[in-house]
Amino acid sequence: MSSAQDGFAELLAPYVLGALDEDDQREVDAHAASCDECRKELAELREMEAMLGTVPPEAFLDGPPDDADLLLQRTLRQVRDERTADRRRRSLTLGAAVAASAAAVFLGGYLAGGGSSDSQAAPAPPPTTTGAPVTATPPAGVRAVSATDPVTGARLTLRMTPAAGWVRLNAAVTGIPAGERCRLVVVDRSGHREVAGSWVVGRAPSGGGKGADLDGSAATAAQDIASVAVENDHGKTYVSASV
């Protein structure tokens, strides 16, 4: 006879949970001694009961603690402090990288445009990307552009070094959420696309995305490049710089 049929089924869980009065307990004991089904069922329920023990009773309290506003304020302050420290660290390394490339680079004040690609259906507000002209002495043919997308907040600072029919790229990319699988896409004037590199955005200690500094290359002649974009693996464009 199955435990569901013999009327004991409903007593087994309360029994295992220790909630039965003595009479019911004795009844279950007596029955289980002669019923394999119920014994088996009891063994399984006991395993689950043991697992329940890993959850403390406090787990079922909800809401904020009483009289603990200071705790919240202290925690928020620590978050702010750690964020500031992290940002300072980040801007130091990134600033240094950008300064180094800027020094070696000619930039005539290319204004980058086109924050989102045309293939995106979402009617994003017209992106008015801001360019950052940098003045420096240029090695021949090296160009630099920089663009910030006002919608995504992503920033791309790019240096392009022409080779024979292809191009070397160095890109500093910031402002993309951690975990995004990104690629640097070079688009030529006829719309042909080459992926110059790909990476996964790391996580900064603050939880935000880490900036990336990467070198890549594309089989596109430097003078044919129309724009360079940072996209994720679903084709979302985070930032695009016109060249």
Place this chain on the structure above:
Amino acid sequence: MSQLRSRARQSTSDEALVRALYEEHGRALLAYATRLTGDRAAAEDVVQETLIRAWRHPEVLTNGKGSVRGWLLTVTRNIVTDRYRAKASRPTEVAEVSETAAAPSVQRDHAEQIVDSMVLMEALDQLSPDHRDVLVEIYYRGHTVTETAGRLGIPEGTVKSRAHYALKALREKYARRPGGTPARLQEVVV
């Protein structure tokens, strides 16, 4: 400019995240930490550290509420255990929790405990409130069937059948956990 704006937005969302965690889980965490440490001030430190760790691991927070609660509680316990392990005398309750409640998990490492706890809390969270209430009254508050019936205003027979269903459902959900540690959960272990 837009960078400045996005920084401001980021720091606002950081604070909103911590505040939301505090609002939803603060009572549970502080009560638990207070019991483990036996000291309200120490408990507040532990909860602060727990919230900070959650903020550093936002990927944890994409899981369900139960998983998040399980993760936070386990982190709280691990912080207490680590801090007090250094001292000669550990608070009795810590010993109780690890030895009676989770006998097998004493040998396991923190990582697996966290995942277990997340899976179990998630399963508990998925029970209907009626079933969960009965389980909480009986198991976690230590009431008898008769007491639980009185407290919840339902017949004793209903208490028994709900307790039975709850434990069975929990076992179902918990057993569905794939053989190993789910990869997604493994990543969030601190």
